[in-house]
Amino acid sequence: MVSLLAAVADAADKPVLPxxxxxxxxxxxxxxxxxxxxxxxxxxxxGAIAAVVAALVLGVFKDEAGHSAYDRAVHDIIGHDVGVxxxxxxxxxxxxxxxxxxxxxxxxxxxxxATRGDAVxxxxxxxxxxxxxxxxxxxxxxxxxxxxxxxxxTHELKLDPRPAMVxxxxxxxxxxxxxxxxxxxxxxxxTAGNLPYAHFFLVSTPMxxxxxxxxxxxxxxxxxxxxxxxxxxxxxxxxxAAFDEWALVKDRRLFYRSAVILGATILGFASAQRxxxxxxxVAFCGGTAALLLSGIHPDEAIRKVNWSLILFxxxxxxxxxxxxxxxxxxxxxxxxxxxSGGDPVTTMLLIAVFVxxxxxxxxxxxxxxxxxxxxxxxxGQGFDAVPLWxxxxxxxxxxxxxxxxxxxxxxxxxxxLEKERGIKVGWGEFLRVGGGVxxxxxxxxxxxxxxxxxxxxFPGMAAPGGGP
Amino acid sequence: xxxxxxxxxxxxxxxxxxxEDLGLFEAATHAPRVRLEELRVATVLVAAPADAGSPxxxxxxxxxxxxxxxxxxxxxxxxTVMDDMxxxxxxxxxxxxxxxxxxxxxxxxxxxxxxGDEMSxxxxxxxxxxxxxxxxxxxxxxxxxxxDRGRHGMLDAPLLPLIDDTPASRxxxxxxxxxxxxxxxxxRLRVIELAGPRxxxxxxxxxxxxxxxxxxxxxxxxxxxxxxxxxxLQRDASARGFTAEVEFRVGGPAAVLRAVxxxxxxxxxxxxxxxxxxxxxRDAAANLAVVLLAGxxxxxxxx
Numbered sequence: 110m111v112s113l114l115a116a117v118a119d120a121a122d123k124p125v126l127p128x129x130x131x132x133x134x135x136x137x138x139x140x141x142x143x144x145x146x147x148x149x150x151x152x153x154x155x156g157a158i159a160a161v162v163a164a165l166v167l168g169v170f171k172d173e174a175g176h177s178a179y180d181r182a183v184h185d186i187i188g189h190d191v192g193v194x195x196x197x198x199x200x201x202x203x204x205x206x207x208x209x210x211x212x213x214x215x216x217x218x219x220x221x222x223a224t225r226g227d228a229v230x231x232x233x234x235x236x237x238x239x240x241x242x243x244x245x246x247x248x249x250x251x252x253x254x255x256x257x258x259x260x261x262x263t264h265e266l267k268l269d270p271r272p273a274m275v276x277x278x279x280x281x282x283x284x285x286x287x288x289x290x291x292x293x294x295x296x297x298x299x300t301a302g303n304l305p306y307a308h309f310f311l312v313s314t315p316m317x318x319x320x321x322x323x324x325x326x327x328x329x330x331x332x333x334x335x336x337x338x339x340x341x342x343x344x345x346x347x348x349x350a351a352f353d354e355w356a357l358v359k360d361r362r363l364f365y366r367s368a369v370i371l372g373a374t375i376l377g378f379a380s381a382q383r384x385x386x387x388x389x390x391v392a393f394c395g396g397t398a399a400l401l402l403s404g405i406h407p408d409e410a411i412r413k414v415n416w417s418l419i420l421f422x423x424x425x426x427x428x429x430x431x432x433x434x435x436x437x438x439x440x441x442x443x444x445x446x447x448x449s450g451g452d453p454v455t456t457m458l459l460i461a462v463f464v465x466x467x468x469x470x471x472x473x474x475x476x477x478x479x480x481x482x483x484x485x486x487x488x489g490q491g492f493d494a495v496p497l498w499x500x501x502x503x504x505x506x507x508x509x510x511x512x513x514x515x516x517x518x519x520x521x522x523x524x525x526l527e528k529e530r531g532i533k534v535g536w537g538e539f540l541r542v543g544g545g546v547x548x549x550x551x552x553x554x555x556x557x558x559x560x561x562x563x564x565x566x567f568p569g570m571a572a573p574g575g576g577p
Numbered sequence: 578x579x580x581x582x583x584x585x586x587x588x589x590x591x592x593x594x595x596x597e598d599l600g601l602f603e604a605a606t607h608a609p610r611v612r613l614e615e616l617r618v619a620t621v622l623v624a625a626p627a628d629a630g631s632p633x634x635x636x637x638x639x640x641x642x643x644x645x646x647x648x649x650x651x652x653x654x655x656x657t658v659m660d661d662m663x664x665x666x667x668x669x670x671x672x673x674x675x676x677x678x679x680x681x682x683x684x685x686x687x688x689x690x691x692x693g694d695e696m697s698x699x700x701x702x703x704x705x706x707x708x709x710x711x712x713x714x715x716x717x718x719x720x721x722x723x724x725d726r727g728r729h730g731m732l733d734a735p736l737l738p739l740i741d742d743t744p745a746s747r748x749x750x751x752x753x754x755x756x757x758x759x760x761x762x763x764x765r766l767r768v769i770e771l772a773g774p775r776x777x778x779x780x781x782x783x784x785x786x787x788x789x790x791x792x793x794x795x796x797x798x799x800x801x802x803x804x805x806x807x808x809x810l811q812r813d814a815s816a817r818g819f820t821a822e823v824e825f826r827v828g829g830p831a832a833v834l835r836a837v838x839x840x841x842x843x844x845x846x847x848x849x850x851x852x853x854x855x856x857x858x859r860d861a862a863a864n865l866a867v868v869l870l871a872g873x874x875x876x877x878x879x880x
Contacts, residue, residue: 208594209594209597211601214598214601214602214605217602218602218605250594253594253595253598254598256595257595257598257599257601257602258598258602260599260602261599261602261603261606262602262606265606351610352605352606353605353608353610353804353805353808354605354808355807355808355809355811355812355815356601356604356605356608356804356805356807356808356811357601357602357604357605358807358808358811358821358823359822359823359824360820360821360822360823361811361814361815361820361821362820362822363822404822406839521595525595529599
């Protein structure tokens with residue numbers, strides 16, 4: 110609130126009261142989400158209604174004639190972000206069908222069999238499979254499959270499930286960095302920054318591998334006393350060899366079709382910019398092809414779209430759009446640039462630290478949603494936004510590693526572990542292991558970003574040294 | 578009322594998927610290897626007495642008997658029994674049992690229109706070995722498709738309801754796979770995993786809930802129970818090049834009929850193990866095969 114009031118002094122070009130009121134509504138909404146006062150979609154919708162009412166009363170939404178212009182303001186705000194919603198709806202349908210085809214379950218058992226039941230190899234295989242599944246299916250469905258697999262397999266092999274669960278929780282966030290469509294946050298930022306699909310392989314994919322490697326190494330070290338094999342090598346080998354992956358197959362034809370449609374959609378994402386089409390169109394084509402060719406009843410697949418998340422997004426976009434109209438985010442962008450002395454690399458690193466810290470305690474979607482207009486505003490003030498978009502992609506995803514509620518993958522893994530096996534990984538344990546991982550990852554991320562920015566390695570960025 | 582918290586909601590909005598995944602992986606890690614039996618049927622007995630009623634049903638029965646015999650590499654026997662039945666006015670399953678024993682047939686093909694509901698029901702429930710009984714519903718003849726192809730199409734796409742892994746359900750699985758495999762790449766086996774009373778009781782035991790438990794929990798139990806059979810049939814489908822689709826439904830005969838109505842464009846042939854048919858209903862009277870025969874299906878093969 111103090112910082113909001115401080116804005117008053119500097120914001121000579123915009124009225125102060127709307128900034129304070131709408132900034133407070135946004136802050137209260139985030140607090141309600143963070144402290145679990147309301148279901149997050151409901152919190153976003155309540156916040157959106159409050160923001161629209163406040164903006165209308167305070168005259169934030171005005172057209173050129175000075176009249177209230179609800180349609181122009183609210184619908185323009187939502188319309189501006191409709192691409193993100195389109196990508197999420199399209200990929201949700203596709204991922205639901207591909208995830209339920211049994212293909213990934215089949216591969217998961219094949220991967221486990223390749224480890225021959227060895228505890229360390231199993232941990233590494235689980236990490237690799239998590240990254241791969243999240244890459245193709247996004248966080249929630251990919252994590253769900255891996256958590257189920259790890260719960261059952263560790264039980265069978267009489268292994269402590271905690272290392273596997275923590276690895277899945279943390280590596281899922283690395284997987285979300287792999288490509289444009291691997292995570293909701295990544296989709297949001299990639300769409301807002303118009304980041305080409307192929308550029309992900311140059312910037313965020315190497316970081317995904319690096320961060321996953323850090324995770325596995327640290328978790329293996331942290332749980333070194335419990336990652337212990339039971340039985341002899343040959344006993345474990347024969348036990349794992351008896352696993353029958355064919356029991357997971359529901360429809361072999363759907364396997365192949367899902368793989369082809371998923372592959373074609375990824376190719377579509379990669380070529381969208383060159384073809385001059387939106388990624389939301391590609392996602393819709395993928396979702397429609399899956400509905401047409403899967404043989405699954407369309408109602409069943411459409412019902413599985415995460416409509417709660419869509420409502421959450423709409424509410425969030427309206428709140429942030431209304432706040433942006435007041436000029437508060439422009440002011441914050443200016444302050445951020447001033448704080449860094451106008452140096453692009455310092456600004457980028459400041460944002461990185463801020464997002465890494467905030468994503469641990471707040472859902473990374475609102476963090477990204479708030480930072481996106483801030484980066485846009487910096488871009489409007491002449492800043493090269495390319496390094497900032499990549500900073501957001503990497504830090505918003507990895508920032509959730511520090512706490513058990515920082516990312517959806519941690520919530521799924523830890524709840525699954527407690528519900529199925531009655532084992533609780535508390536805040537203290539998770540902070541030690543996840544926080545330790547994030548501490549190392551943060552150092553590596555900051556160094557990585559600094560190297561990329563200093564040596565002009567971000568594809569499409571202005572020459573190093575360019576500032577506002 | 579306190580609204581649902583996002584922490585309750587977020588992971589558990591997909592609780593059904595998680596239960597399904599756990600059930601699948603439990604099936605994959607626990608399922609014993611099952612080898613489907615090699616069917617050896619030397620003779621198919623067509624029980625279609627010429628004076629029994631509809632000439633169309635007699636003709637359908639004969640034609641289907643020949644079609645299935647060619648798929649199984651078996652011979653067809655019809656005249657003797659038909660004469661026998663005509664002469665002796667066969668009126669009970671026991672008569673047919675004696676005829677089957679005399680001829681040593683591995684499969685009896687008949688039709689409900691020829692034997693009537695009661696006798697068909699008795700034959701399916703207590704009959705001598707495998708019995709295929711044609712229902713009253715016929716496949717629609719499509720333009721450009723021969724009458725026989727339309728009639729025999731149901732052999733290429735059998736429907737297999739499974740409730741438990743029993744010797745009878747393994748036998749039914751072997752029959753269904755054999756029929757689908759005979760159609761090569763065009764073969765399409767539909768499998769419906771049904772939650773029987775034992776699975777529902779096991780689900781209640783797992784949750785400690787005395788009342789109705791969620792479908793997802795029951796589905797997990799069913800996946801575990803049927804994993805070995807599903808693995809066996811999918812391995813067979815992969816080796817022999819036909820398609821097998823597995824889906825889970827809660828309920829008895831009604832669930833099978835709903836699945837038929839929802840997803841099958843034409844009346845199918847339902848293949849079911851004899852003790853499975855008895856197990857499907859909540860009471861002994863609700864024999865699945867008998868109930869299905871009155872529904873919109875092409876025929877029932879009880880083995």
